[in-house]
Amino acid sequence: MTDSEQNSSTTAPVVACQGVQRIYQQDTVPVYALRGADLTINAGEFVSLAGPSGSGKSTLLNVIGGLDGFDAGSVVVGGVDLGGLNAAELAEMRLRNVGFVFQAYNLIPVLTARENVEFILQLQGTPNQERRERADAALQRLGLGDLGDRRPGELSGGQQQRVAIARAIVTEPVLLLADEPTANLDSKTTEELLGLLRDLNPQQGMTIVTATHDPIVMGYTSRQVAMLDGEIHQDSASAD
Amino acid sequence: MIRLAWRNLQRNAARTWLTAGGIGFSVLLVSFAMSLQSGSYEIMIDAATRYFTGHAQISEKSYIDQPRLDRTLQNVQALQTELSAIEGLTVFPRVQAFAVVSMEEKSLGGMVVGVDFDAERQHLDIYDNVIEGDVPRQADQAMIGVSMARNLGAAVGDELVVLGSGKQGAVAAAIFVISGIVETGQTALDRTLVFAPIGGVAEAFYLHDEAHMLLLMVDDLSQLNAIAAQIEPLLSERLTLQTWQQLMPLIEQSIEMDKAGGYLFFSLLLILVTFAVVNTFVMVLYERTREFGLFMALGMRPWQVIGQVQFEALLLSSLGVALGLGLSYPLISYLTSVGIPLDQMGGEEAIQQMQMGAMDRIYPKATLTSLATAPLVMMIGTQLAALVSTVRVRGINPVTALRAE
Ligand SMILES: Nc1ncnc2c1ncn2[C@@H]1O[C@H](COP(=O)(O)OP(=O)(O)O)[C@@H](O)[C@H]1O
Ligand SMILES: [Mg+2]
Numbered sequence: 053m054t055d056s057e058q059n060s061s062t063t064a065p066v067v068a069c070q071g072v073q074r075i076y077q078q079d080t081v082p083v084y085a086l087r088g089a090d091l092t093i094n095a096g097e098f099v100s101l102a103g104p105s106g107s108g109k110s111t112l113l114n115v116i117g118g119l120d121g122f123d124a125g126s127v128v129v130g131g132v133d134l135g136g137l138n139a140a141e142l143a144e145m146r147l148r149n150v151g152f153v154f155q156a157y158n159l160i161p162v163l164t165a166r167e168n169v170e171f172i173l174q175l176q177g178t179p180n181q182e183r184r185e186r187a188d189a190a191l192q193r194l195g196l197g198d199l200g201d202r203r204p205g206e207l208s209g210g211q212q213q214r215v216a217i218a219r220a221i222v223t224e225p226v227l228l229l230a231d232e233p234t235a236n237l238d239s240k241t242t243e244e245l246l247g248l249l250r251d252l253n254p255q256q257g258m259t260i261v262t263a264t265h266d267p268i269v270m271g272y273t274s275r276q277v278a279m280l281d282g283e284i285h286q287d288s289a290s291a292d
Numbered sequence: 293m294i295r296l297a298w299r300n301l302q303r304n305a306a307r308t309w310l311t312a313g314g315i316g317f318s319v320l321l322v323s324f325a326m327s328l329q330s331g332s333y334e335i336m337i338d339a340a341t342r343y344f345t346g347h348a349q350i351s352e353k354s355y356i357d358q359p360r361l362d363r364t365l366q367n368v369q370a371l372q373t374e375l376s377a378i379e380g381l382t383v384f385p386r387v388q389a390f391a392v393v394s395m396e397e398k399s400l401g402g403m404v405v406g407v408d409f410d411a412e413r414q415h416l417d418i419y420d421n422v423i424e425g426d427v428p429r430q431a432d433q434a435m436i437g438v439s440m441a442r443n444l445g446a447a448v449g450d451e452l453v454v455l456g457s458g459k460q461g462a463v464a465a466a467i468f469v470i471s472g473i474v475e476t477g478q479t480a481l482d483r484t485l486v487f488a489p490i491g492g493v494a495e496a497f498y499l500h501d502e503a504h505m506l507l508l509m510v511d512d513l514s515q516l517n518a519i520a521a522q523i524e525p526l527l528s529e530r531l532t533l534q535t536w537q538q539l540m541p542l543i544e545q546s547i548e549m550d551k552a553g554g555y556l557f558f559s560l561l562l563i564l565v566t567f568a569v570v571n572t573f574v575m576v577l578y579e580r581t582r583e584f585g586l587f588m589a590l591g592m593r594p595w596q597v598i599g600q601v602q603f604e605a606l607l608l609s610s611l612g613v614a615l616g617l618g619l620s621y622p623l624i625s626y627l628t629s630v631g632i633p634l635d636q637m638g639g640e641e642a643i644q645q646m647q648m649g650a651m652d653r654i655y656p657k658a659t660l661t662s663l664a665t666a667p668l669v670m671m672i673g674t675q676l677a678a679l680v681s682t683v684r685v686r687g688i689n690p691v692t693a694l695r696a697e
Contacts, residue, residue, distance in 0.1 A: 110695075114691050119589055119690055119691055120691045140593060143588070143591045143592070143593055144591065145591075146589065146590065146591040147590065147591025147592075148591075152590070154694060156694075158582075158586050158694065160296070160583065160586070161303070161583075162296065162299035162300055162302070162303050163295075163296060163299065167295070171296075171590075172590055172591070174293070175590065175591055175592055175596075
């Protein structure tokens, strides 16, 4: 990133969606996953995206993260209009600017926790020594200092999800997107995890958006957005 | 990346070993069979050339089509001296003449061959087949084929009169005492050959420092072409050098046929194994669609995913090749030193067909081709197999791949 981009990202919103539509074709029947979603998120916000299943939370996160395309409207992330990027540029953007955390932890089973975290740095071309240091630091931050040599199968669900978060933040992305990260965790683990996420937020100025059904999760976030039928239904930031 | 590839192979260890085993087995089989083939060709060529014909012959060009007495090499001594400077080469002169061979009232057409017995005995096997008496030791002695002896009613010690036309139409006549009888097993030879010392034959047919051919034997057959190239410039316009391939085209043809048959079989085997490898990688893609989707969600490009799988393929085939060569090389080396008895392979008939007593064992020969062909084909095959099965990662949509639970 250039200096000017970095400056603009502190003043301009990190995410600006306008009239975003995403239409899936299912057996020739169009399914409207997003039907004109408007959402602006500023730097440093910790946003929860709530709503019933099928309301379009995942689709919106994927569109913002450059993982999925969209059919109408505009999506600007970190000052870059995603509508103008090709597949390679989107992949590059995901690699550099966005951290993803999925519901199913999605770690690489054959790699240890540390190797999973290092993997993404390796894709970025970070040299060996630095890679290891940064991976260890990220694991440390998430309280996994001792577990770096374990494989995902040897970790609990909560620990695996923390590894996934470590992997997502190790590249110091502008934006961390989490899709129901606590859906498979019990309430105690959920609270631990959210505590960690919330701490990341002011420390790094990292902007976090998490999809969830869970009121506990919403309680931890600084802003609550509710979705319904592919649209933004309620937003605590614009609430009366 | 190497680590990831290696761990992924370990993930499904049974399949990895099965696939690597398949590659290894085909490498073992093909490299062994090819070594055996090249060993058997070597023996076949060696046995055939060592019998009577030699590895190569130098003669007058027109003598090849019409072996007339006057079509000789001149200044043989000088040429022989020149050739003797070449490393790993032995040269024998021969003279040959058609003649009427008679004993008492009986007469037959025959071919009188004048040879240097002391020299030829050391290199050629025909002299091992003397069934009665011995090779000639004196200028007036001769050895004849067993059928000729029977037809003439001749035995060792009998006198033989040889009548022919010498150079410039002069009558050539000589008397030889039969010192031995030889049985080559080839009727044409056994019926017509009269071996006598070259000096005596040359004198009888008025040949001075002349020969009809120079027989060449090399120490290492694989050097034959190189040596032939060295000889070529020493020969005058009128002379030509023929290697065993030209002298015995049937042997060369049968080797080529056998090779072609072998290649067909080897190709089939290798193609079959390659299909098994394709299957392995189709399974890999199927099982790991989600993982590949994750890779791409994290920002990996499809070609990087393909590269990763290519790496796994390389490790897999290297493992297989190491396995195959690890088994076949020691086996070939061992059998190269002890040989495989032919009678255990039903080779009796083959021995008879080739009229050779010396070939009772076959020695496989490891050559670069025999050892490297199968590994090379398998490695390239595995990479291609992995490639054709993984190009489809380009069609993986990370969103749907990750959604599928
Ligand atoms: N790949 C797809 N093909 C067809 N329909 C899809 C696809 N992905 C999502 N949908 C549909 O889009 C709508 C929104 O889905 P999603 O964004 O996953 O909702 P949420 O995450 O809020 O549960 C749903 O009706 C879902 O069935
Ligand atoms: Mg969802």
